[in-house]
Amino acid sequence: MFETLLLCAIPTLALRLLGAFGVTRFATWQSSAAHGLAFMLVMTGTAHFVPDSVTVMPHHSDLVAMVPSFVPFPDFTVYATGVLEYLGALGLVLAPTRRLAGLALALLFVLLLPANIHAAVDNVPFNGEPATPLWFRVPEQLVYIAVALFAALGAARVAGVARRTPVRAGESM
Template sequence: MKPLIVLLGVFAVSLLVMKLLYGTYECALSGRIAMFAMLIFSAMGHFAFTEGMTLMIPEFIPFKTATVYLTGIVEIIFAFGLLFPNYRTLTAWLLIVFLILVLPANIYASIKQIDYQKATFNGHGLTYLWFRIPLQIFFIVWTYLSAISKY
């Protein structure tokens, strides 16, 4: 929920600033700025809640802590890549693939009832997926519309 609030809040502020500075709403640019902020916010969680995030990774995957750190770094790289026109489209496609690839970790965490912030097994469980799966799809569509689509 917090990443969504960051995304929408930064988007609204960015739209307003664009309107005040340039006299027009720059939806795609504001969308990329908002995704940048959301990715940076999300990446911070990889470093602040490493122990809990390692619980989200299935047992058969080795190097869990390194994977959590690496995915946090990848999110930071994606965040910056969205802001550079020469890298924007490639970054957006890679981000979409990344968002699809990490969805199973969220499903696994829900099944195991993991609360990644507290590193416990007292999370919201499967009900969380009713929010998380549509949210992940929303992030994918947002990325596509703000960084790939020529609407």
């Protein structure tokens, strides 16, 4: 039940620790969280394309079963959301696109909430395991929305500071 959450939290903490030891890319919590969320998205995005024969992780059919009946083309929808997760991960690790990626991912996570609610309420099993209860799924999704916004707003704040910092004669950027 906590595996996906750990796929975001552990890389975030490890990367921030690297930042504390001087790796400038991870010098802020926002950057570390963006990269941690990107790691999780690559892992979860992979499940969108994994065939049923793979048993070590959730697979495409598990995700198709989560799609509520009002969503057309569930098979295509799962593939499309997998691609969006990969693109979002890429956008989070590239500093110039981090703000846009974080905002887009927050919206994607909101749009995916009905699938998570459907899976919990209808007891849709995931990778042969019992369904994750609603009390956990919704707050978990809210955490991902918050992390995406945290990364996006942190990127916006850093960009805003960079724009307002004047360059003096003889100094280089």
